[in-house]
Amino acid sequence: MYDSHFNFSELPFSLTPDTQFFLNQRSHKDALSTILVALKHSEGFVKVVGEVGTGKTLLSRILLAELKKDCVTAYVPNPYLSPDELKSFVAQEVGAQFDKDMASHELMSALYRRLVQVHRTGKQVVLIVDEAQAMPRDTVECLRLLTNLETEKRKLLQVVMLGQPELDKLLNRSDLRQLKQRIVFSEYLKPLDKSACRAYIRHRLNSVCSNGENIFSVSAMDLVQKASGGIPRLVNILCHKSLIAAYGRGHKQVALWHVAKAIKDTQESKARILARLLSMELWSPRGELVE
Incomplete structure (x- = not known):
């Protein structure tokens, strides 16, 4: 898995409730x-x-x-x-x-x-x-x-x-x-707003990696927040899949494209964000992800 690629001590976005990752929002x-x-x-x-x-x-x-x-x-x-x-x-x-x-x-x-x-x-x-x-x-x-x-x-x-x-x-x-x-x-x-979502993602990454602060770009974190509606469980799912997408390409930072890939693979978030993604020209008119 991608944990060794990013030098994680463990996976940061597990769906199992873990008090280690509790962020006192x-x-x-x-x-x-x-x-x-x-x-x-x-x-x-x-x-x-x-x-x-x-x-x-x-x-x-x-x-x-x-x-x-x-x-x-x-x-x-x-x-x-x-x-x-x-x-x-x-x-x-x-x-x-x-x-x-x-x-x-x-x-x-x-x-x-x-x-x-x-x-x-x-x-x-x-x-x-x-x-x-x-x-x-x-x-x-x-x-x-x-x-x-x-x-x-x-x-x-x-x-x-x-x-x-x-x-x-x-x-x-x-x-x-x-x-x-x-x-x-x-x-x-309440769901996480944009600022809280950034803090949440960074907190989980910093808990398992000394360089966690820089693994997700700001635009990538903001897209995760928009697609998830700030629901922590969906944030975890999208971040996990985004890391997989980055790992698959050999990239060390998660960018907008990787999050878009994760969104396309996640039914719960796809409808919520599809219109915005189209306006950003991340999808082609045929619904394919633009690389």
Whole structure:
């Protein structure tokens, strides 16, 4: 692959969320700060919404690392669970003593006893739910009931929900209004603008290469931003393919042409940017890439 060609210690644009490559851009920085402040004050529910590919899973991993010392955490990567499955999962993650054949009310009692034990140690219990828009309605209601577990002064379980915009639609249901009222803080992850996208690309390259600053030309980075709409996952895909195109030609710098090649090979970005590419005469009238 191109890693040795560019002297990379590892591939810089992997699609796997990796905290090494986390860049504390304004949108993510605000969301992380809001979550941490809300949890510190035991506010109950926090919601973070972002489009597909905006970095919600990476943010949740950064959050888990931040909370590691002071909190007991439970992370739900796939929330398509029944209410009983959710209760069992949380009980297992926080170390409650329970049996899988327990009645639902007995499981809740076991979970409550464990949450009280954790509270007495001075720690908080935080449940992080990724892809929360996929959670069934009855499970969402169960989540609300779990947060009813409390002492006279504070909640014993706090919840961070991360999801796509469909999460807002789910929470707008009239039969879920009680949970919606408990969401004290909401944050929205925004796509990268031109300046942020340049910083993002350079950050990832500098993380794996001493000369990362100069591998993408400014015009190439700006074209990546335009084609991707600033969605980090698409930025990664286009940068990866652009590096392959440059490697295939033996080039040491990614230029406009290499990005155009990557765009043509990426269906999600092609429609978005095709008109602009035509105006730049990168495509021939027959739709072929001009070299």
